[in-house]
Amino acid sequence: MNKDVLTKFPKGVLKLPLAVQIWLGVLMMANAVVPMFFIGHREAQVVLGVFMVSAASMMILAHVAGFTRLLGLGHVLWIPLLLYLWSRMGGHPAVEPYGAWMRIVMLLNAASLVIDAWDVVRYARGERAEIVAGGSGR
Numbered sequence: 001m002n003k004d005v006l007t008k009f010p011k012g013v014l015k016l017p018l019a020v021q022i023w024l025g026v027l028m029m030a031n032a033v034v035p036m037f038f039i040g041h042r043e044a045q046v047v048l049g050v051f052m053v054s055a056a057s058m059m060i061l062a063h064v065a066g067f068t069r070l071l072g073l074g075h076v077l078w079i080p081l082l083l084y085l086w087s088r089m090g091g092h093p094a095v096e097p098y099g100a101w102m103r104i105v106m107l108l109n110a111a112s113l114v115i116d117a118w119d120v121v122r123y124a125r126g127e128r129a130e131i132v133a134g135g136s137g138r
Contacts, residue, residue, distance in 0.1 A: 005063040012067035015132035027112055030105045038098055043088050047105060050081045066130050069123035072116030078109045 013024060031051040038044035058074030065071075085106050092099035 005059055008067065009059045009062040009071075012062060012130075012132045015067075027108055030101075030108050034101055034105070038101065041098060043085060043092075043102060044098075046084060047081065050077050053077060067132050068128055068130060069119035070128075072119035072123070075109070075113060075116045078113055082106055082109060082113075 013021060016024070028051075031047055032055075035044035035048040035051075039048070054074050054077055058071050061071050061074055085102055089099070089102055089106075092102055094100055094103055
């Protein structure tokens with residue numbers, strides 16, 4: 001495997017503005033770290049699995065298309081994830097830590113999907129340049 005597949009995306013993230021890096025860190029905490037505390041629950045397992053597939057797809061997209069707005073496609077699996085979590089919320093009250101996490105991850109991921117959708121639309125309209133300086137390397 002070409003090492004650029006594994007390194008291009010993380011290097012690009014480090015070149016983003018600090019506010020964006022913080023936002024991505026919050027998403028990572030909610031989707032990859034917190035689920036580990038609830039790993040006995042099916043929903044946490046699904047969130048973690050979807051996160052891993054999304055991260056891998058974003059690394060591949062960065063390798064193939066560069067660090068462009070097309071990376072927003074990497075979260076497309078969050079759409080069925082949100083529907084799944086919505087259907088499972090009833091058994092987990094918001095006042096309990098697990099139920100609160102489910103709702104927070106849904107809110108964060110939904111907000112991210114809005115941003116991602118706008119990025120993909122912008123890419124489709126012709127904004128295909130790398131979004132970080134020196135992000136190419138292809």
